[in-house]
Amino acid sequence: MSNVVVIGTQWGDEGKGKVVDLLASRADLVVRFQGGNNAGHTLVVKGEQTICHLIPSGILHENKKCLIGNGVVVDPVVLLEEIGTLREKGIDITAGRLSLSEKSHLIMPYHKALDQAREAAKGKNKIGTTGRGIGPCYEDKAGRRGIRAIDLMEPETLEEKIRDNLDEKNFLLTNFLNADALEFQPIFDGCLKMAEDLKPFIRDVSLEVDRASKAGEKILFEGAQGTHLDIDHGTYPFVTSSNPVSGSVCAGIGIGPNKLHHIIGIVKAYTTRVGAGPFPTELFDETGNYMQEKGAEFGATTGRRRRCGWLDLVMLKDSIRYNGLTSLSITKLDVLTGLERLKICVAYDLFGKRTDSMPASLKHLAQCVPVYEELPGWNEDISRARDMDQLPENAKSYLQRIAEIAEVPLSIISLGAKREQTIELMDPFR
Numbered sequence: 001m002s003n004v005v006v007i008g009t010q011w012g013d014e015g016k017g018k019v020v021d022l023l024a025s026r027a028d029l030v031v032r033f034q035g036g037n038n039a040g041h042t043l044v045v046k047g048e049q050t051i052c053h054l055i056p057s058g059i060l061h062e063n064k065k066c067l068i069g070n071g072v073v074v075d076p077v078v079l080l081e082e083i084g085t086l087r088e089k090g091i092d093i094t095a096g097r098l099s100l101s102e103k104s105h106l107i108m109p110y111h112k113a114l115d116q117a118r119e120a121a122k123g124k125n126k127i128g129t130t131g132r133g134i135g136p137c138y139e140d141k142a143g144r145r146g147i148r149a150i151d152l153m154e155p156e157t158l159e160e161k162i163r164d165n166l167d168e169k170n171f172l173l174t175n176f177l178n179a180d181a182l183e184f185q186p187i188f189d190g191c192l193k194m195a196e197d198l199k200p201f202i203r204d205v206s207l208e209v210d211r212a213s214k215a216g217e218k219i220l221f222e223g224a225q226g227t228h229l230d231i232d233h234g235t236y237p238f239v240t241s242s243n244p245v246s247g248s249v250c251a252g253i254g255i256g257p258n259k260l261h262h263i264i265g266i267v268k269a270y271t272t273r274v275g276a277g278p279f280p281t282e283l284f285d286e287t288g289n290y291m292q293e294k295g296a297e298f299g300a301t302t303g304r305r306r307r308c309g310w311l312d313l314v315m316l317k318d319s320i321r322y323n324g325l326t327s328l329s330i331t332k333l334d335v336l337t338g339l340e341r342l343k344i345c346v347a348y349d350l351f352g353k354r355t356d357s358m359p360a361s362l363k364h365l366a367q368c369v370p371v372y373e374e375l376p377g378w379n380e381d382i383s384r385a386r387d388m389d390q391l392p393e394n395a396k397s398y399l400q401r402i403a404e405i406a407e408v409p410l411s412i413i414s415l416g417a418k419r420e421q422t423i424e425l426m427d428p429f430r
Helices: 016-024 076-088 110-126 134-140 148-153 155-176 184-201 206-212 248-253 286-294 313-323 363-364 395-407
Strands: 004-008 029-032 041-045 048-052 065-068 098-101 219-222 260-268 272-273 307-309 327-331 341-352 354-356 367-374 412-415 422-424
Touching: 004 016, 004 041, 004 098, 004 307, 016 219, 016 260, 016 327, 016 412, 029 206, 048 110, 076 184, 110 134, 110 155, 110 184, 148 184, 184 206, 206 219, 219 272, 260 313, 286 307, 313 341, 313 395, 313 422, 327 395, 341 395, 367 395
Parallel strands: 004 219, 004 260, 029 065, 029 219, 065 098, 260 327, 327 412
Antiparallel strands: 041 048, 272 307, 341 354, 341 367, 412 422
């Protein structure tokens, strides 16, 4: 049996949640390896919408174990709220079904205060952060000032770390960012209260995953955001604060690369982006509005309107290289129904020269002119198709052209938000 990694290949919002939900039915464990609650996985099950921010979306399947790895930064307030919301929906959330890595770093109130104050201070130069404290938490992790889940089990350690951090954070907030200082006692007391509720879930996730792998159990690894929001390989600085690429699975859980067998890249049939940053294929016309409206392109976490454009295979090919993708899953193909002509970006023209990869310089990327291939569209309703033969010829041609240029086979085609609106060409677990 194979272990499977699900990776977003664009700027996030590719529809990873549905694919994870689909594959979770065949997995024994579903493990989150990076990011924070600045991402949301929207799932529609039996007509009811559920959005997961921290807990892996496999939690909607009975008898599946979900784990949050050390690479995830966790807001304990959000995690407990999510546990409560899921329980209200009748979903069983117990220590036997959910584990939080003892090495996960915690997002504290001062992280959120810093995040929001910094973004406000940038004015028109905002990078589009969600203000949820993700970046400042990763900063403290790298600066060896972070508070980890295990610290909730040691009140004296927790108190010392919070006091030390507040001295620095309050200086920045009041003297540099013109914001209000935070008090120690409410933060400390809040952590002690949450610690009682979280203690049953705090475990050695690396060890759990290793034992499951040795026992032959199937493991599904899911991340947040997309490859081109990667802090190393994305459109920096308009990126997230972690590494959403497949190599991050190993560091974000504590396992070796020999545990990763199939890496599936999720590709929206067009391209979207939330917030600021370059976007070579962005559309500012009625076609872009059509994609936005028909695709309901609003952020699951932020509610922000997503910018829309044609499918960019230059960025996809970069993602294939960064992640070592085994197969591709094309999502939201149904959104393109009704467009007379479709375009695929196959290269960029930069200063009169053709380039097949995204330049690191944002100034150069902003000057890239997409080189398009045109294909005919279709008008037929494809939402009820369950195999390739039921798709219109033009839809099949569009998919085949993507696979040809990417040189990676297709495994899953999504034709709508519901679980059953799917064509499966291969099982990544086999």
